[in-house]
Amino acid sequence: MKYITIIYGNKDLWQSFTPDEAAGAIAEVDAFNRRYKESGELLGAYGLGDELTAKTVRVRDGVPAVTDGPYIDAKEFVSSFFLLDVESEERALDIAADYPFASHNAVEVWPILHESGAEM
Amino acid sequence: MSDEERVEDLLRGLAPQVLGALVRRHSAFDLCEDAVQDALVDAAKQWPTGGIPDNPRAWLTTVATRRLVDRVRSDHSRRQREERVLVGSPQAEFMTALDEEAVQDRDDSLILLLICCHPALSPPTQIALTLRAVGGLTTAEIAGAFFVPETTMAQRISRAKQGIRDAGATFSIPPPSDMESRIRAVLHVLYLIFNEGYTTSSGDEITRTDLTHEAIRLTRQLHTLRPDDAEVKGLLALMLLTEARRPARVDAAGRLVDLADQDRDLWNHSLIEEGVHLVTDALEQGSPGAYQIQAAIAAIHDEAEDPDDTDWPQILLLYQLLDRLAPNPMATLNRSLALALVEGPQAGLDLLATLDYDKRVASHHRLFAIRGQLLEMAGDQAGAREAFETAARRCTSLPERAYLQDRACATRRRK
Numbered sequence: 357m358k359y360i361t362i363i364y365g366n367k368d369l370w371q372s373f374t375p376d377e378a379a380g381a382i383a384e385v386d387a388f389n390r391r392y393k394e395s396g397e398l399l400g401a402y403g404l405g406d407e408l409t410a411k412t413v414r415v416r417d418g419v420p421a422v423t424d425g426p427y428i429d430a431k432e433f434v435s436s437f438f439l440l441d442v443e444s445e446e447r448a449l450d451i452a453a454d455y456p457f458a459s460h461n462a463v464e465v466w467p468i469l470h471e472s473g474a475e476m
Numbered sequence: 477m478s479d480e481e482r483v484e485d486l487l488r489g490l491a492p493q494v495l496g497a498l499v500r501r502h503s504a505f506d507l508c509e510d511a512v513q514d515a516l517v518d519a520a521k522q523w524p525t526g527g528i529p530d531n532p533r534a535w536l537t538t539v540a541t542r543r544l545v546d547r548v549r550s551d552h553s554r555r556q557r558e559e560r561v562l563v564g565s566p567q568a569e570f571m572t573a574l575d576e577e578a579v580q581d582r583d584d585s586l587i588l589l590l591i592c593c594h595p596a597l598s599p600p601t602q603i604a605l606t607l608r609a610v611g612g613l614t615t616a617e618i619a620g621a622f623f624v625p626e627t628t629m630a631q632r633i634s635r636a637k638q639g640i641r642d643a644g645a646t647f648s649i650p651p652p653s654d655m656e657s658r659i660r661a662v663l664h665v666l667y668l669i670f671n672e673g674y675t676t677s678s679g680d681e682i683t684r685t686d687l688t689h690e691a692i693r694l695t696r697q698l699h700t701l702r703p704d705d706a707e708v709k710g711l712l713a714l715m716l717l718t719e720a721r722r723p724a725r726v727d728a729a730g731r732l733v734d735l736a737d738q739d740r741d742l743w744n745h746s747l748i749e750e751g752v753h754l755v756t757d758a759l760e761q762g763s764p765g766a767y768q769i770q771a772a773i774a775a776i777h778d779e780a781e782d783p784d785d786t787d788w789p790q791i792l793l794l795y796q797l798l799d800r801l802a803p804n805p806m807a808t809l810n811r812s813l814a815l816a817l818v819e820g821p822q823a824g825l826d827l828l829a830t831l832d833y834d835k836r837v838a839s840h841h842r843l844f845a846i847r848g849q850l851l852e853m854a855g856d857q858a859g860a861r862e863a864f865e866t867a868a869r870r871c872t873s874l875p876e877r878a879y880l881q882d883r884a885c886a887t888r889r890r891k
Contacts, residue, residue, distance in 0.1 A: 367865075367869065371865065371881075371884075374885065375878070375881065375882050375885055378878065378881065379729070379878075403874070405871075405872045406868075406869035406870065408839075408866075408869045408870055409869075409870060409872060
């Protein structure tokens with residue numbers, strides 16, 4: 357079963373890290389990625405740009421309109437996500453709990469029901 | 477070098493020559509390109525064990541020509557294609573090795589570059605096709621360099637070939653009236669390949685040396701084909717003078733190092749020497765262009781033994797010239813930094829403010845990064861921090877983002 361795991365955050369959280377803490381956090385995430393890539397359970401991990409760089413597209417009467425910022429107006433935004441292919445939901449939750457940022461914020465786990473177009 | 481590497485090297489050099497010879501005879505670029513790829517695969521399989529043939533190019537040309545005939549015959553719309561490819565070429569010619577004169581090769585390579593950078597194609601397809609047809613890189617290598625799945629890159633290349641067919645690009649030297657603009661398009665593609673290698677636009681690696689090396693190799697090739705073109709010299713010089721600084725650009729921890737803080741002993745001085753010689757030679761021809769001027773600016777940085785020795789007034793003059801010759805908000809951004817170093821931070825900030833409503837750069841991280849630097853020079857640490865933080869948030873390259881966050885933190889310490 358495949359799962360998407362979503363990590364949220366905001367500017368204040370990221371800026372609360374000193375450069376050394378940030379470098380340490382990146383190293384922990386790298387180690388996490390390696391660990392589950394090797395076990396074959398991590399399909400891919402993706403870190404996103406800041407919400408300032410997000411755009412929202414709406415098509416009305418056939419005309420696309422692009423606005424700056426994310427669709428959902430919230431204090432926290434998606435900052436990264438990773439895709440898992442694991443034997444059980446329990447295993448997905450274990451891996452989520454192992455993610456370094458789970459101890460700072462929450463990590464969301466969603467089952468994936470449909471997939472197409474991926475080269476895997 | 478192992479046998480396999482030697483074969484790979486040889487094939488990479490021969491691929492564009494063989495493709496050029498085939499396209500010149502049979503014109504159908506897309507089919508010829510497929511046939512050459514087939515022949516390269518055959519060679520890569522057979523040569524390392526069976527030995528390299530006496531005349532490798534004739535071998536490849538013969539095999540590629542046979543493969544072309546096979547492809548034409550087995551194709552669905554066989555009859556149409558046969559007419560398109562075979563008309564005008566006596567059948568016997570397909571079976572003999574087409575060994576051409578060296579002078580013909582030079583023209584062939586140039587025409588291939590012009591075709592791959594045809595203005596009807598979008599820049600990403602121009603880049604992909606140039607790397608494959610002229611650079612001799614495999615689809616997998618190109619896909620790896622741009623972090624996309626191989627199927628995605630294969631599609632992009634096949635769309636590029638389709639685009640060439642639709643545009644009716646012919647295998648001949650364009651008329652002199654078009655030549656200048658076609659060469660500019662080639663230079664732009666080579667510049668984009670180099671830039672993508674030097675400052676990857678996304679991802680966590682700051683440089684992709686495979687791409688910078690390929691861009692330099694292809695530009696060198698173009699320079700031998702057009703030895704008197706000052707802008708070709710300028711672009712080659714710009715690449716060499718930029719590449720020369722690469723060893724000092726990232727520290728041991730993988731963090732980006734500002735030009736002023738780089739260990740200049742690590743710079744590649746033979747590349748600097750070659751670049752300086754090229755740009756000097758180009759400028760003496762008296763037809764300055766955007767690449768020559770950017771190369772001249774890079775040369776001034778590279779020739780300063782200490783950052784404090786940098787001739788900023790001269791750099792400012794060159795940026796003014798660049799702005800007049802090829803107006804571009806990115807050049808204005810860099811000019812504001814030079815202006816600040818010559819006339820003081822406020823002059824730079826005033827110039828920077830003129831870009832606030834320029835859609836092309838108003839939200840670009842570099843605008844905020846330079847503003848941060850100038851505010852820092854002006855002693856406004858709080859303003860500088862805010863600008864660096866915004867720059868970091870707007871940046872989509874991880875190493876650059878980390879660098880900008882460090883700069884933001886540093887302003888706190890200075891308060």
